[in-house]
Amino acid sequence: MWKISWKIRTIILCSIFAIFQLSGYIEPTYRDHLIKQDVRDFKAFITSSYYYPKSQSLGDNALALVMNINQKRKYWFDDKLYEIEKKPLVTIRAINSTSSKIITTPYERVTMDHNACLLPTVFVTVQLLPNTISVELLGDDDQTSVAIPFSIPPTTKYDVVVCISPIFVAENWQNFLFAMHIYKKFGGFVNLYYISSIDSIFDLIRIYEDAGYLTVQPWVTIKMIGVDKNELDAFQQVEFRNQAAAQTDCILKYKETAKFVTCLDLDDILIPKLDQHSLKNSKFFSKT
Structure with a gap:
């Protein structure tokens, strides 16, 4: 085995110490530059x-x-x-x-x-x-x-507005039909944020929109001008298909004209139990 003399050891230790000391002076300058x-x-x-x-x-x-x-x-x-x-x-x-x-x-x-x-x-x-x-x-x-x-914002008055989170690649027509009829039954109006669905679901949504059950609000995906999607897909850098933005948008849209606004997913159904009309329940919820 190689034997290292005490002189060489001393030189090595001093060199290491000097490097650390030097880095202590250089690093703040580099950091300041950054x-x-x-x-x-x-x-x-x-x-x-x-x-x-x-x-x-x-x-x-x-x-x-x-x-x-x-x-x-x-x-x-x-x-x-x-x-x-x-x-x-x-x-x-x-x-x-x-x-x-x-x-x-x-x-x-x-x-x-x-x-x-x-x-x-x-x-x-x-x-x-x-x-x-x-x-x-x-x-x-x-x-x-x-x-x-x-x-x-629209000026039409509503008792209860139900904001449905953005749907994408939607194919379950049962959830949609159940939600629309429940909210219509209990006096609610639906604002649905739409990204994509299969064609038959889209046609069904349009039929119910024409019948006055809801309004469909297109929800666009984010694209930054000058940013290549292969380099950065901006829509992957938002939270949950930008759900918080959609819910905030719905509150801003109806806050002056609706007595109560609720934000739900399409498969989350709010069914009143105290009364057959959602408005009385919404007043109860707002007090508790």
């Missing part, structure tokens, strides 16, 4: 945008947005001490016939704060100008802008 780098370019996919001329909860001339946005970048060496801090803000410009206004406002995550998905669902609300004509989402430089098409 921390000063820009975060990912801001990308947002807007699933809902409603403008409320009058709103009891949001105020007059309010805009409500539901979006999926990319999270801020974190580095592998430390999630806490060396995370790039960026305030959760978005900038919106409103324009009417006489003036314009730029507002910077915070956004809130709709779901729990975690890093499992790259495109979490967030909610934004802000008060705009009276008689707003157009709305734009501004980029980080406040120069790049994207028009936000918006709609005014």
